[in-house]
Amino acid sequence: MSKPEDNLHAMRHSLAHITAAAVKRLWPHAKFGVGPVIENGYYYDIDLGKVTVSEADFERIETEARKIIAEDQVFEHFNLPITEAIAWAKKEKQPYKLELLNDLQRAGTTVAKDLDSAELGLKAKGDSKVEEVSFYRNGDFTDLCRGPHVASTGKVGAFKLMRVAGAYWRGKDTNPQMQRLYGVAFAKEAELKQHLVMLEEAKSRDHRKIGEDLKLFFISENVGAGLPLLMPRGETIKHELMNYMRVKEQNRGYQYVSTPVLTQSKLYERSGHASYYLENMYGTKPDEEGNIFYLKPMNCPHHHMIYEKLVDSYRDLPLRLSEHAGLYRYELSGALTGLIRMRGPITQNDSHIYVTADQVEAEFTNVLQLFEEVYKETGVKDYWFRLSLPDFAKEKYAGDKERWEWAGDIIRRCLQGAQAKFVEELDEAAFYGPKVDIQIKNVHGKEDSIATVQLDIVVPERMGIKYVDSEGKDQYPLVIHKSIMGAFERFMAFLLEQTAGKLPVWLSPEHIRIITVNQEDATVACADDMLKQGQELGLRISVDNTNESVGKKIRAAEMMKVPYVVVVGQKEIETKKVTPRIRKDLVVNGDSSEYPVVNFLKTVANEVKSRTTKTSL
């Protein structure tokens, strides 16, 4: 994102004003919210009352904006005492601006911390006393704003209105909903064009499109929204990921368990989840005894039950329990996004590590190391850690403040010790403790959590699960909730987007496809023999002996992103050698050469086993 001191930032900010000014010319009664610079552009929140803007209006707005740019209006800066600023907002009939100014006068920036201080014409965040407010004026459009802006409206670069979306005033869903006009802007027309091309390309990497093209998964209206069905190819990928994690974790002392998907609410009442999440859980109708059972949205309480059964003494700790369970969570319909945000089954790669206070740091560090290792091996790039802390101004965080700070400090030390790059954010913690979220951007640039590790300082005590310490006293354990791959479906989605569907060989639904040149008996027999040999080596291998041209069958295999394609005809029958066609991204050095069939198959089998991302062929 551009920085406030950059000229590009000033251009984008100025375009926000110009866009608002254009809207005001077309709809003089328009009420304005805020209009900050964002990645690649800007937005402005507007409220036109009964009228709404739609994309059909963009041309008119852009035309008007271009007129303002052509007029080359000077951006004039001036300050007003807060009382005069309030008078201005009243006179201009700008209720949103008026609300902001009133808040600023009454309580300073602390009440307006949900907004960027730059939008408020303030010098910096944290000014608690506001006496003067900064304004900018261009032509007949005036707005409170800290700036900076370009010198005049003619000095902005290339821009384009992209979309309009609903956005709640000050981000609260109880507030009125405004319309948010999004624009992208760059210094040069060519950069803007390049950006638009990039956005088009991103669409082809969207995991939902890849899922369709590669026959991985789909969502059936008959089954329901947010409930994807994995087809054989998709399930293969998920299963490989699950196997991989299971072996990895078992080798590090994690023990796998299996717990019911249906559970009475009693358990969630005991764990405290009920008061936070019951409305987001799917329940059955009452049975004959009147009991309602819920589809589990998390495994924690179940694992805590197993803990109770297995642990008596500190000598039993740490206990590391894992489960790959299908969870169900009610998600708002507007939040659903393919495999990234679904209602179920969310196959969580879920572990709970029960530790004493002395063990927590070492265990937490181990988990961070496991993250780095797994992400390196699976080829996940461009992720970062977020230390998610509570915001004590809100009431949802249970337990006492000192304990929260103690837990937050431990995690921070672990992150620093692991030399992990991380950011800290308030009001992102779980209700039972601070956590580290592993953040990633999806193909459209939207930030998502891919995985999480949390330090639970609340639930064991609340549930009364205990152990006896070395002095014979009862203690509550700490619980590290960790999920390296998050949900396997979601992890798969990110991998698909990062690789554009060209998964490493070990994750490919089909390792090798054999294509026959013709349908003569000898050719088919040769292909079948090769198929059998491959299967014995554990390879996912198939034969395409359909009555199509070789070119067409190759094309079909390429489009399915099959890593290795082998053509079988008279030559291969005679020499028992193959010249594999290797998917481009796997190749290290250019030329493809000839290999005895057995050597080729064994090499691929080894690549699958070692999970390499490049080929040695």
Next chain:
RNA sequence: GCCGAUGUAGCUCAGUUGGUCAGAGCGGCUGUUUUGUAAACAGCGGGUCGUGGGUUCGAAUCCCUCCGUCGGCUCCA
């Protein structure tokens, strides 16, 4: 859930202002062909135009309801 957009064959999409508008390409099936590293040729099937109402002599086309999808907002154990 809210705001905006959108929904036509398995997939990608055409269908101007309501009147042979139910179409194309790919995929599928059948036949011919027996093919050498990204699309052989021919023919044939295939859709109550998301759903349910309404307006109209007449609706894929206009209006409303609901469902799904897309982009945001909110939420995310």
